[in-house]
Amino acid sequence: MSALGEPAVRLGTAGHQTVPLLDVVIPVHNEEVQLAATVTRLRDHLLAMPWSFRITIADNASTDATSAIGRRLSHTYPDVRVQHLAEKGRGRALRHVWSGSDSEVLVYMDVDLSTDLDALLPLVAPLISGHSDLAIGSRLAGSARVERGFRRELISRSYNLILRQSLRVGFSDAQCGFKAIRRDAARELLPLVKDQEWFFDTELLTLAERAGLRIHEVPVDWIDDPDSRVDIVRTAVNDLRGVLRLGTSLARGQLPLREVAVSLGHTSEDAAIGRLGSQVAIFLLIGVLSTLAYAALFLGLRQVTDALVANLLALLVTAVANTAANRRFSFGVRGVAGALRQHVQGLVVFAIGLGATSGAILLLPHGSPAAAEVAVLTVTNLAVTVMRFLAMRFWMFMPARSRAVPGPVDPAGPRGRSRAGRAPSR
Numbered sequence: 001m002s003a004l005g006e007p008a009v010r011l012g013t014a015g016h017q018t019v020p021l022l023d024v025v026i027p028v029h030n031e032e033v034q035l036a037a038t039v040t041r042l043r044d045h046l047l048a049m050p051w052s053f054r055i056t057i058a059d060n061a062s063t064d065a066t067s068a069i070g071r072r073l074s075h076t077y078p079d080v081r082v083q084h085l086a087e088k089g090r091g092r093a094l095r096h097v098w099s100g101s102d103s104e105v106l107v108y109m110d111v112d113l114s115t116d117l118d119a120l121l122p123l124v125a126p127l128i129s130g131h132s133d134l135a136i137g138s139r140l141a142g143s144a145r146v147e148r149g150f151r152r153e154l155i156s157r158s159y160n161l162i163l164r165q166s167l168r169v170g171f172s173d174a175q176c177g178f179k180a181i182r183r184d185a186a187r188e189l190l191p192l193v194k195d196q197e198w199f200f201d202t203e204l205l206t207l208a209e210r211a212g213l214r215i216h217e218v219p220v221d222w223i224d225d226p227d228s229r230v231d232i233v234r235t236a237v238n239d240l241r242g243v244l245r246l247g248t249s250l251a252r253g254q255l256p257l258r259e260v261a262v263s264l265g266h267t268s269e270d271a272a273i274g275r276l277g278s279q280v281a282i283f284l285l286i287g288v289l290s291t292l293a294y295a296a297l298f299l300g301l302r303q304v305t306d307a308l309v310a311n312l313l314a315l316l317v318t319a320v321a322n323t324a325a326n327r328r329f330s331f332g333v334r335g336v337a338g339a340l341r342q343h344v345q346g347l348v349v350f351a352i353g354l355g356a357t358s359g360a361i362l363l364l365p366h367g368s369p370a371a372a373e374v375a376v377l378t379v380t381n382l383a384v385t386v387m388r389f390l391a392m393r394f395w396m397f398m399p400a401r402s403r404a405v406p407g408p409v410d411p412a413g414p415r416g417r418s419r420a421g422r423a424p425s426r
Contacts, residue, residue, distance in 0.1 A: 020079070022046070022053040022124060023103035027093040031111045032065040038111050039073050039080060045117045046079075051128065054103065057082040058093035091200025095193070098186045104128075106186055110177030116221035123218050124180050132216035133185040133264070134208050136171060137178030141219035148224030155236060166243055167206050167250070168281070171215055174202040178220060185213055188260045198235045199242035206246060211260040251282055253328050279393065282330040286322060287385045294318040294381065295374055302370055307361050311377065315357060319350040322388070323396075331397040345396045353384040 024042065028035060039055060046053045057070040059082060070082035085093055098106045105127045109115060115137050126132040139146045140160060146153070156175065163169050179201065181189075185208065193203045209215060249255055297314035305313075323346035327333045333342070360380040364373060 018052065019102050020052040020054040021103060021128065022051055022105050022107055023056055023097070023101045024053060024107040024109065025056045025058050025094060025097045026109060026111050027058045027060060027090045028062065028066055028070070028111050029060050029088055030062050030064045030066055032062075032069055034111060035066055035069050036073060038113055039077075041113065042109075042117065043077060043080065045120065049121060051124075053079060055080045056097050056101070058085065058097045059083065060085040060090070060093040061088040087196075089196040090198060091193070092196040094200060095190055095196070098181070098183075099190055101183065104183050105180055106183055107180040108177070109179075110225075112225035114222050114225050115176065115178040119178065119218050119220045123178065123216075126216040127180055127182050131214070133182050133213040134205065135180045135216040135218060136173065136205065137176045137220040137222070138171075138173040138217045139176050139220060139222045140172045141217060144219040145221045146224075147222070152224060159236065159239060162240070162243065163202065163206075167247055169206055169209060171205055171209065172217060174205055176220065176222070178218075181208075184264060188263050192255055192260070194245070195242055197238065199239050202239065203242060203246055206250075207255065207257065207260075210250065210255075211257040211264075212266045213261075213264065251329055253333070279330050280389070283326055283389050283392075286325045286330065287389075290318045290322045290325075291378060291381055291385075293321070295378060298374065298377065299370065302373075307373055308358060311357055311361060312354060315350065315354055319346060319353065322346075323392075326392055327397065331392065333397055342396050345391070349388050349391045349396075353381070353388065356380055356384055 024046065026035075026038065026042070031038075035057070039057070043055060046055070055077075057073065057080070059067050059070050067082070067084060074080045074082045083097055085096055094108055105124055107120075107124060109120075119137055123135045123137060127135055138144055140157065156173075160172065160174060163174055175198070181204075189204055189207055189211070192207055193200060195203050205215065294314050297317060298310050301310035301313055320343070323343055327339070327342060357377050357380050360376050361373060364376060
């Protein structure tokens with residue numbers, strides 16, 4: 001049997017070849033010194049595991065003997081193959097191999113094997129069982145054991161802190177060279193990933209999490225490779241550019257994450273609701289702009305009409321604009337489907353806000369200056385803003401359960417994200 005989660009026949013058994021369950025990819029560029037030893041060690045480890053496998057050497061534009069060594073290894077072992085790319089880039093290599101692979105679980109690890117291979121089985125097991133969609137090794141989990149210099153440790157922790165604060169991600173270690181993904185998830189996500197180099201991992205994981213996919217984390221034992229040739233400064237700068245680009249795309253709702261969730265059998269609610277931190281940040285920005293616009297409109301209208309009418313008109317204009325902006329940017333809802341219903345619901349929320357702000361005006365002493373009116377209304381509007389956010393998140397932009405696509409039950413809860421394997425504290 002070769003179905004996911006069932007025993008699979010190894011390559012070469014009974015005189016024929018079957019599709020291997022695991023495809024373990026090693027991206028390489030000028031790695032003639034350690035490639036053969038790495039493949040031999042990895043293969044010995046995989047032979048002791050209960051699943052069929054293939055090792056794919058992804059040679060991206062090597063100029064030394066790496067290509068020749070890869071060909072020799074593929075001729076020596078039937079479960080080793082080599083693919084050559086004319087351009088350099090780890091992300092490019094992974095995209096190329098994963099996109100064309102027929103295996104159900106796609107794995108990636110660095111050629112230096114800095115991560116202890118004992119973590120490989122707990123990395124892939126949740127994907128094989130169908131419990132999770134992606135799995136990552138984490139050097140920052142509480143029970144991980146890591147040996148590396150202070151500079152690399154500082155850069156790694158700073159980078160992941162930036163990700164948590166800017167992109168509001170939940171995974172703990174974006175750049176550990178030890179990951180796995182189910183083929184169906186890779187098929188949906190890879191076309192959305194733009195980066196071809198080191199930011200590839202971060203972009204893939206962020207999109208997966210935003211689409212409601214389940215990410216399993218494995219604390220790893222990791223020893224820094226003293227011969228690493230990664231340009232840390234250049235990579236860090238490029239990664240920050242990637243964070244800005246990806247964050248902008250997410251804020252503008254330019255990525256079809258809802259469609260990815262539906263295609264993979266997850267409820268569209270997972271992708272539509274998104275992470276609370278990101279929604280709050282964008283909602284607050286829109287709220288500040290709406291409040292400023294409201295104050296300006298109120299002061300302008302106050303010159304030609306009384307306070308109650310000025311409040312009504314200013315609030316109506318900004319409420320419609322606020323609903324449209326939050327629909328698109330905070331909650332990632334695009335298209336015309338449901339738009340009329342959501343704007344009607346927005347007007348209901350507007351009516352509640354109107355009642356609160358009008359009541360605040362009526363409570364002011366007669367003849368109060370316009371500045372006092374603006375101050376009271378601004379404070380009241382802030383309270384109304386909190387109410388509006390809760391209404392949007394749990395009423396207006398909450399997809400109806402009847403329209404959700406049924407998916408597998410996730411023991412981690414309705415959010416559908418697995419954090420099995422992660423220590424309680426980071």
